[in-house]
Amino acid sequence: MNRSPVPNQRAIIDRRQLAGRIAALVAKEGEKARPAIVAALREALDLGRAELVRRLEENPSAGHACTRGYAFLTDQLVRVLYDHVTADLYPAPNRSSAERLAILAVGGYGRAEMAPHSDVDIAFLTPQRHTAWCEQVIEAMLYLMWDLGLKVGHSSRTLDDAIRLAREDLTIRTSLLEARYVWGDEVLYDEAARRFWSEVARGTERQFVVEKLAERNARHKRMGDSRYVVEPNIKDGKGGLRDLQTLYWIGKYTHQVRSAKELIDVGLLTTAEYKGFRRAERFLLAVRCHLHQITGRAEDRLTFDFQRQIAERMNFADRPGKSSVERFMQFYFLQAKRVGSLTGVFLAQLDEEFAQKSAKRGFFAGFRSRPRELKGYVVHGGKIAAPSDEWFRKDPVRLIEVFQLAEEEELEVHPRTMRQAARDAKLIDHTVREDARANALFLDLLAGRNDPASVLRWMNEAGVMGRFVPDFGRVNAQMQFNMYHHYTVDEHTIRAIGLLSRIEKGELKDDHPRATRLIHKVASRRAAYVAVLLHDIAKGRKGDHSILGAEVARELCPRFGLNENETELVAWLVLHHLLMSHTAQKRDLTDPKTVEDFVATVQGLERLRHLAILTAVDIRAVGPGTWNSWKGQLLGELFDLSQERLRLGHARHGRHERVAAKRAEVSERLGARSDLVASV
Known part of the structure; x- marks a missing residue:
């Protein structure tokens, strides 16, 4: 895309020296020179590649220089091949107007973005139906490239065919769009470029x-x-x-x-x-x-x-x-x-x-819907925009407000405003982070009723999220280096928030019937959303991320505006967010001690409800296919057993009490036949 000159080109390949060597071989051996010519070309290719390998080792981040270098090496080889074939194998001193050939680089080769083993994508362009000379030259060049071990993707078309096919086929149109002249008839290439813009591109931009x-x-x-x-x-x-x-x-x-x-x-x-x-x-x-x-x-x-x-x-x-x-x-x-x-x-x-x-065109030209005002912002065409370039600089809390309004009003953030937010995100400092209004707006967004996940993703991409919640900024793009997780920590977290929102709206009741019921029974829905936000907040740090995350929760929850009980609940959920999945999937649920140990940690129905919801969205947000009916059944069984135990209390012999209660109930229903229960 940006073709800066390749430095020290002759250290990669010296085209003149190589062409002279081939000419000498032809003069000495004539038609028998082919094996020696191929050997000379292969040596030049190998030496060029070795030089480019050395350069990448020397500067391992030099992506542009490396890919341009491979494209340059290929260019020089193609030029040498064309000159050799047209001068030595199929010379045509008095070519007709039809005996013209332009060689174009297309694809990654056309963009001068070639990795070490990229295909060599070439288009051979002729003015009209192929003459015998054009076909001979193309065939000879291709055979020589194949002899060199190059993987060549090629097409051979007349100018009219190329333009016609470009109109019909998106792939061919893209190839012509980025085609680059390499060698041969440059006038023919210029004509192809002119016709492409006038006959293919014009009027088809949208x-x-x-x-x-x-x-x-x-x-x-x-x-x-x-x-x-x-x-x-x-x-x-x-x-x-x-x-x-x-x-x-x-x-x-x-x-x-x-x-x-x-x-x-x-x-x-x-x-x-x-x-x-x-x-x-x-x-x-x-x-x-x-x-x-x-x-x-x-x-x-x-x-x-x-x-x-x-x-x-x-x-x-x-x-x-x-x-x-x-x-x-x-x-x-x-x-x-x-x-x-x-x-x-x-x-x-x-x-x-x-x-x-x-x-500006058509019947409704000049008739445009008027923008409306929303708390100082401009809303038009489903997008919310800052009214001036200084808007966020005058009050950095607005960097949170614009996203909260977007979620609440179901609007997109205007691209110019996204640019402003990305530019001004650095204005979010300790004062803004401790601002009560800013935190209230953020909590409203996080627990929004429409689509909090999409807006949080925009907020994250603008850099605002990481500035406002620095602990989240630390897990931004944080790798989870295992075969279980499909996504980075921040993406996993935002997906989990989106799943919680969909569960609350009843959109996933077929897959998560229990969580869909429970979310409407919890005392604090905002605690549920904050727990999802913070459950992996300490990943990538030295130590247990659950323990460290609970400490982060105790610091952040009061800042967000959660009360003492909500803060303790969120901290507990973050500390134990893996407990339910580990118990259900790794312990024997038929063993009373399994449920006893689990309940001893949970200690209450409110915690149990929240933990069941958090566990479901955490597992499902890991990646496609990670949630299944088997996991749902195990978690449901653990939930039901634990709920029953919690309602009956923590007596060690709670099972016997439950059996006695069931016997009494059945005996009462049987009436005169209650003796049947005693015999069981």
Whole structure:
């Protein structure tokens, strides 16, 4: 996207020297020179790759430099091949107008973003139906590339066919959009570029955006639909390289930008956002290059084994309470989060541009709905916006208020306001965190009746959440390095809050009938939401995260506005949030001592209800498929046994009392036949 010159190019490959060597071989051996030529080309390729490996080892975060270097190496080889084939194998001194050939780089090769084992995606373009000469040149070049062991993805089309197919097929249209001239007939390439913009792109901008976003959403669904899966696909996963590329494709198609930096000039990204774009891109490209080098193949899934090796390669070190691999993956997820934030503001900005253009055309041109005022904010088109650039600077508590209002009124936060919030989040200091109004607003948002999870996610992506609750900021993008958890700590927590909200609204009563009943019986629903927020708040620290989390809860709950009883309840829930699942799944529920031990810790029905709810959302928020009917049955059995024991008291012989009570009840119902009970 940004093709800065590759430094010290001849240390990678010296095209003139290689071309001279091939010419000498042809002059000496004629038609028999092919094996020696292939050997010379392979030697140049191997030496170039070795130099690029050395450079990445020297600067392990240099993603752009590495990928540009591989694209440069490929460019030079393709040029040497074309010159050799057209000069030595199929010379045509007096070519006709049809005997022209342009070689275009497409895909990652076209963007000059090639990892060590990326495919070489090439398009051969001819002015009209292929002549024998064009076919011979293309075939000879492909055979030589295959001899070199290159994995080549190629197409061969006339200019008319390329334009026609681009109109019909999104993939081909995207290929032409990012096609880069490599060698051959440059005039033909220029004609293809001109016709693409005038005959394909013009008037189809909105359609392209819609189709690209649909393509992106389908890809996300295949990959797990979260940017916080613990074994992410760095290319196609949510928050990965393909998402950044999609932004560039959309920006280029709608505004004809030539580089990602020009997205600033057309207003789709701010300077700070562009820098974030480049940082995320550089890191992700570097990780992909390391992954290819480690595996020796085009591998894009960052599994646990590879995470450890890349963390070491990229010089991440252990820290107290956090290993090098956890620090590496936390940094990875912070970049994925940045990609998500960029995507949100970028697409919202584009959507507004389209809306403004539509408002100026057609029958209703000039007729636009009027914005309304809400507590000083501007509400229009389902979005809430700050009325001025200084809005949050004048009163930083508004950084909490805008999200609380968005949840309460079921509004989106305007992209410009999201940008302001991200910029001004640093204004949240100790004074704001201790402000009673700010904490009341936050608690209202957390326990909101509409969709608190989505708004908390926006708040988190703007950086406001981590500033207002620094303990939550510490688990932002925190890796859970095991096979059980699918998501980072912050994403797991926000998903759990969303599940609690859905349970309260009755949307999950088929899967969680007991929790759906219990949430309406607890004395404090806000304590339930705060407990979910804080249950994993101390993960990644040195020590037991349940014990440390309970200490955090005792500090934060009074700040949020919870009373003494609620604070003690939340602290207890955080301390024992794993108790019910461990007891149900790892202890024998037919053993009276199992229930006795569990009840001795719980000691009350209110705690039991809250713990059952917290356990259900905690398990389900771990990832797809982690909640099932077997777990539901075990937890339900433990709940029922414990509830019965708690209602009858803690007598050691409570079971005998329950049996006697049942006998008496049955005996009474049997009346004259009560002797049947005595015989049992």
